[in-house]
Amino acid sequence: MMRTPDALQLRLDGLPRVRLGHFPTPLEKMERLASHLSEELGKPVPSLWVKRDDCSGVATGGNKVRQLEYSFGAAQAAGADTAVITGAVQSNYMRTAAAFAAKLGMECHVQLENRVEGMGEEYHKSGNVLLDRMFGARMHHFPLGEDEKAADTNLNSIAARLKREGKKPYLFTLSADTKPVTSLGYMQCVVELFEQSIAGDMPFDAVVVPSGSAATHVGTLLGLRLAGYTGPVHGICVRRDAKSQTERVLSITRLAEDMLGCGEIVPESDVICRDDWLGPSYGKMVESTHEAIDLAGRLEALIVDPVYTAKSLAGLIGLTRAGAFEGMGNVLYIHTGGLPALFAYRSAIYPDD
Template sequence: MKDRGQYLTALERFSRAAIGHLPTPVEAMPNLGQELGLSLFVKRDDCTGIGFGGNKVRQLEYYLGAAQDVQADVLLITGAVQSNFVRTAAAMGCKLGMRCHIQLEERVPKISDLHRTNGNVLLDRLLGATLHSYPDGEDETGADAAIRRIADSLRDAGQRPYVIPLGADSEPLGALGYVRAAVEVLPQIEAIGGVDEIVVASGSALTHAGLLLGLRLAGDTTPVRGVCVRRNATLQTLRVIQRIADTANLLGVDGQVVAPQDVSVTDAALGPGYGQMTADTRAAIERTARTEGLFLDPVYTGKVMAGLIKLAEADALCGRRVLFWHTGGQPALFGYSDQF
């Protein structure tokens, strides 16, 4: 599968609503890199353009392509209160003439009124989304069942709903966006003289799994390290392995091109759990802003940078060339402003 034409042919079987601002640039981060003793670069997927951008644009291009295939007029999606995924789905739905129903999970404990009303939630409301609530943040199966019941009621009312599922047992269409991203980034990596490692957030695992599978299908062996933002390293490793197998099966390619030792994750920056601010995350966000003028978020990229900094301070990255994959999420900063 190392031939680029074959690689792209596998992707082209799937419908795609190609409205993201792609390709996104790769830029140097010389100031922070010098402080950390490495050559640091950033892949700017915060610049994908729709609804404040982020990695979810690449994923949603495939979900919305499938929604267009069935002539859907309303999208349904589940996420945490400050979810980037649901905000981006609502924005892309508006662009394509689809209304959006959002089911917000109680995934982060003891959140403030600010968290519930600002940041991504404010944007959800500005985009005209209908908001629903689900009481359990660790019940993907139950959340998917609940949102399908909402879809059934909309269908009974004469609408044409399309559900974007949450659970790991669902078809991983979103991972295809990062299989494609691997094709995009390889010439960019070559243009900067190569990198020794890519560091990316690992949550739902669609970004991590899609990128790793895409690189290996293209014959590239660059290590991809996932920084856990929701589960511990043991559970997340299993999830990434499963999502790689699911994505390979969806594409009809050999998932064994990704060896078990290729799946690398660290939970050193996870803290007490998903969406919960830590001192290391706050420090990483402030340090990145003050050295590079680049904003990170408390849920994903701030934890990824905190993990990268820990690795650098432990000399695990000393002198290496590292690509930090910026997955966006900056609107969530405003939902956490009382913690800075």
């Protein structure tokens, strides 16, 4: 899969980081899913592996744990005592940030953006929202859902008020023009994958990740390229169409390269975004989402959520069916967690219950 993690690790050493995650996360073979697809297609498929970042610890885990270790490291280095963050109502990012803040003794303010229209009470009060409250986060509701600049402007207003009250807030923003500190978490994940791949003699021929804010996608892609891995990294769109997401991933990749001072490592042609399993919009389920939830549970006892992981797993399944991995030996799927959001979608997953 790769040569050595040493050069990549050297770039990450010394950067501010708060170590709260449970790492390394497991790497497991999805034998029953691969067997199901092989039987369906009437031919062998590659070995399908899952990187279990749903097991990363801290408030049910997920990919945000890796990302926020570096964000909170930067916040502590800046002397902050308050985390101010924005995201969707059922944001895994905000839930994990609230948990980090609680562990570190910081105040936390979360801004809930209404990105998914037409959702009922269980969506607005259960799942991640319930956990936000349990971790002591102060809630701020924002009516718009697809205007990152407006959300960040309002977040700045909240931070300004906190400063007037004598607080030292640190803003956690995800807009495409901010310094992509969160991407460092998945560069660190690449180092971990190096070690597991070498120890298990499991060279991976392709990688599949969800692509939303793009921190996981960018960190994985840039980290792998810095490590010398040249295989495809498929980003499965969970919020935007492929064209918009490709532009976003490339833009953030360039910011990340600049942040590391490594020059342009990732060519534009390496940015792969697929929106075949996105559906009408962020947070809305389609048939492939339902299928992924069903197959993951019945065949592998994996829990995937309707917003991120079910859609990205649907991408892995769809790409396998389409022959995208023909002739390959091992394909890796990164499971980015998101368990609490599942409970906000109970009636959508089982509408007749």
